[in-house]
Amino acid sequence: MRKLQAFLHISADGYFTGPGGDLSWTRHDQDPEYKQWADENTRGESTLVFGRTTYQMMASFWPSPMAHEREPAMAQKMNASTKVVFTRSLSEATWNNTVLVQGDAIEEMQKLKQQPGATLTILGSGSLVRQFAEAGLLDEVQLLITPIALGGGRTLFEGIKKKLDLDLVSSRTFKNGKVLLVYKPAS
Numbered sequence: 001m002r003k004l005q006a007f008l009h010i011s012a013d014g015y016f017t018g019p020g021g022d023l024s025w026t027r028h029d030q031d032p033e034y035k036q037w038a039d040e041n042t043r044g045e046s047t048l049v050f051g052r053t054t055y056q057m058m059a060s061f062w063p064s065p066m067a068h069e070r071e072p073a074m075a076q077k078m079n080a081s082t083k084v085v086f087t088r089s090l091s092e093a094t095w096n097n098t099v100l101v102q103g104d105a106i107e108e109m110q111k112l113k114q115q116p117g118a119t120l121t122i123l124g125s126g127s128l129v130r131q132f133a134e135a136g137l138l139d140e141v142q143l144l145i146t147p148i149a150l151g152g153g154r155t156l157f158e159g160i161k162k163k164l165d166l167d168l169v170s171s172r173t174f175k176n177g178k179v180l181l182v183y184k185p186a187s
Contacts, residue, residue, distance in 0.1 A: 002113045004049075005140035006122040006129045008156060012145060015153035016126055023057075023124075025148050031176040039073040045118040048078070051125035052087040058123070059095035084112065084120070086128060106135045113137065130157050133164050133185070140184050141166065147177040 008016045009026040017023060050058065061067050062078040083098040086105045093100055101108045109132055112120060122128055132138045143156075157164065165186035172180045 002115065002117055002120055003139045004109065004113060004120045004122070004132060004137055005142060006132075006138060007142040008124060008126070008129070008144070010143045010145050010156065011148050011150045011153070013149040013151065014155050015150045016124070016156045018150040018153040021053075022150075022153070025146060025150065031174060031178065034174045034176065034178055035071075037172075037174070039071075045081075046121040047082045047084060047112075047118045049084050049120050049122040049125070049128065050086070051128045052085060052090055054124035055083070055085040055087070055090075055093075055095075055098075059093075059098075063095060082118070086125075105131055106137070109135075109137050126154055126156055126158065130160055133157065134161060136185070138185065140169070140182060143181045143183070145179040145181065 009023070010016050011018070011025065018025060058078065062075055067075040067078075079096060081097060083093075083095060084101055085093060085098060086101050086108070088102060090100055105128065109120075122132070129138065129141070133141075166183035167186050169182040169184050170180075171182070174180070
């Protein structure tokens with residue numbers, strides 16, 4: 001069975017997006033140690049999973065010349081990866097290697113996890129993370145805590161209907177104060 005993991009940036013006050021969906025605070029190119037770690041971790045194969053909003057944001061950036069200039073290794077990986085987008089409203093995808101999934105998200109993810117292939121990695125897409133966690137489909141949550149307080153925005157498990165216990169698998173502190181916490185659902 002394929003592994004489903006989520007990777008999200010989180011502010012010190014618990015938000016994964018700032019007010020109005022602001023993500024400018026998540027940039028990591030100013031942290032050489034984290035950038036090296038991120039570049040090294042793009043070498044493995046992964047199928048990227050998005051909701052429509054995150055997909056449209058990512059598709060507008062990663063194929064751009066700015067992305068290739070700022071983060072060449074990450075841009076290459078993002079553009080080459082297979083991407084799965086859960087959507088009710090998109091009828092076509094313009095970013096290469098993208099598959100649109102318009103059925104029930106839980107049922108479709110159950111099918112995807114049964115198929116052979118690379119690890120499934122959700123980037124952003126908080127509502128998908130919440131839905132898949134509640135359904136018991138999420139195998140790992142990677143949170144990159146950024147030392148910034150936003151004062152508002154969206155929390156990761158916003159609207160969760162049942163408590164989700166998590167066990168810490170690993171942690172790493174970067175020189176600029178960012179902390180990577182890796183959790184798995186408690187048994």
